[in-house]
Amino acid sequence: MLRQASSAALSLLATRPSVACSAVLLPRSSAVLGARTITAASPRASGLFEGLVSGSRNCLAKAITLVESTRYDDKDDASELLSMVLRSSSIRQYKTQDNFKSTFRIGLSGAPGVGKSSFIEQFGLFLIERGHKVAVLAVDPSSARTGGSILGDKTRMEFLSRHDDAFVRPSPSSCTLGGVARNTNEAILICEAAGYDIILVETVGVGQSETMVADMVDIFTLLVAPGGGDELQGMKRGIMELSDLVLVNKADGVLAVPARMAQMEYISALKFMQPVNALWRPEVLLMSAAEKKGIDEVWNSMKLYYKTMYDSKSLFQRRAEQNKTWMWRQITEELLWRLRHDPKVKASLLQLEESVKNGRITPGSAAEQVLHQFIADQQVRP
């Protein structure tokens, strides 16, 4: 399975030779996309776009950095780049062994130590052999808080990250979890425009990161490892219920028997859960990334899921709903951010929160005061 991948790589949209990503130097221009012409006001955005669709990894990385940027003067370019990306998304074809008719976004969650990196490495190489191009993105709650990162480290996926048909993006190292997740949501679109048809989004079982990842992927996969027989105890609430597929990794050597026991436990735990998806009953599969066993069964199950969702038109319905969810999540987050950073609100918020906690004022009255200050402050601004 580690043989070099066949070169059935996608040659989508490559109407011109590799662009050197000298985006900012290009004149105001139009990017030609197959039969369509997209006029763009920003040379930077159109340069990046042309570069990424023609396969420049450098442009791809820069494009993601642009949509991740929090700099005010990057906003217009980012938004223009994203428009171009969205308009390009309908005119693509995927030439792989699997005949998918669109990209496939796969979420992967699991606690540290269950072997996410090894799995992604093996799974990614397996997919590349089948003709896919694989992008790996990460939503990392630790990077949101500390600026450090526990996911998406290229060195953890040595072979995959060096492969021509793979793109491994380390976690963004800034801002809020919501911000990180929003960026990842947009990075998916960029990678798809660059011809990556399988997008793996990994996260770790902390905070709200799974819910956010589940809201940006087509299938949500939970990776677990066999433990002392009670690995289910104390499992983070809700995570199993989000999962369309549970993979028990490390089903090899001395852990083969514990892995089968864990499989049974997860199967019976799933019985207590309401399925997220009316069309799909979650499966629990055994595999071993170390021994490269079971990867094909995992992929068969995912393909069946894809087919079920695609044929019933649920795949795109789900994406449409996800987009709406993201729009409202971002409106809410941005409004609350503005409110918290409003000078008048800021000046009184701590004391109000204290009064609310101590029961000196009702939550409702405090909320009214905060809103009154915020709205009044918006009104006096120029």
Added chain:
Amino acid sequence: MLRQASSAALSLLATRPSVACSAVLLPRSSAVLGARTITAASPRASGLFEGLVSGSRNCLAKAITLVESTRYDDKDDASELLSMVLRSSSIRQYKTQDNFKSTFRIGLSGAPGVGKSSFIEQFGLFLIERGHKVAVLAVDPSSARTGGSILGDKTRMEFLSRHDDAFVRPSPSSCTLGGVARNTNEAILICEAAGYDIILVETVGVGQSETMVADMVDIFTLLVAPGGGDELQGMKRGIMELSDLVLVNKADGVLAVPARMAQMEYISALKFMQPVNALWRPEVLLMSAAEKKGIDEVWNSMKLYYKTMYDSKSLFQRRAEQNKTWMWRQITEELLWRLRHDPKVKASLLQLEESVKNGRITPGSAAEQVLHQFIADQQVRP
């Protein structure tokens, strides 16, 4: 257990005889509360307050109606009434057989048909016998949507609702679930000021109502009934994980054996859950409201919970956190309400949502457009 309750009822704050609730006719005055004097600008609020603390059910009902009111000219009075209520809350004593040092807020959830009303009727009468005063409130998602109500119906609790030491409030019949829940949150404070030391808040397993109720009570109880042996399947996600106590009702007659089987199932399902509370391991108890069996065990378990939480100071820490949660929930809900009802936003929102769903624009760009319209519109207002 249906004997008439002992008259160890609370005689709190009753420094003056019953007030006829002629609130609006009173002159601007001060309400005398034990040693404290609370000056009030609104005769309506202070009249209602004096009435409710002296035991007028009429004033209590009117006070709740006032805080539930969405009329703009009720806002100031409501907020003044609530301030008086909050300031009065520290000077109260509870003379019951249980020697609680504060009120006890009990959430109760369960699907229609499990016997919530019968349980509340029996449980309420049991508590009154022990010297408590019991208020029953409801957070009813059906009333939020349809204006109809499936909870809090007085006729369902015939004996309890006619009892002097009980107050059964039907569901409010208006506005959003968030609004209904906010009102209930404030109605709890009103009932406590009126001397009710046990507040039962019932809800039904639909939508987000449990999360909201769990955020306003000290203990969250789930009532279930034995079914066909697989009653756990398809259980609403998250609800068991919110529960500090699971009560299997109808453990009588032919259902005695199925009830014990259900108890076992719930016990093993709970093993898969991370406990909400580090100090408390949820229990699963059998009971029968119809045969009045097991009510005392339920109360013993709740008392142990109360003592555990009170002694560790967690009871008030939790209430403080809940207050903060409510403040932010209300800020968020109100901000989004204003945004949705902003004329400019309203004019373009539907079309933007469509474009986002169809992928013609990214959720991020749509969010920015909506916010821009909203903020700009606030700025031009007088």
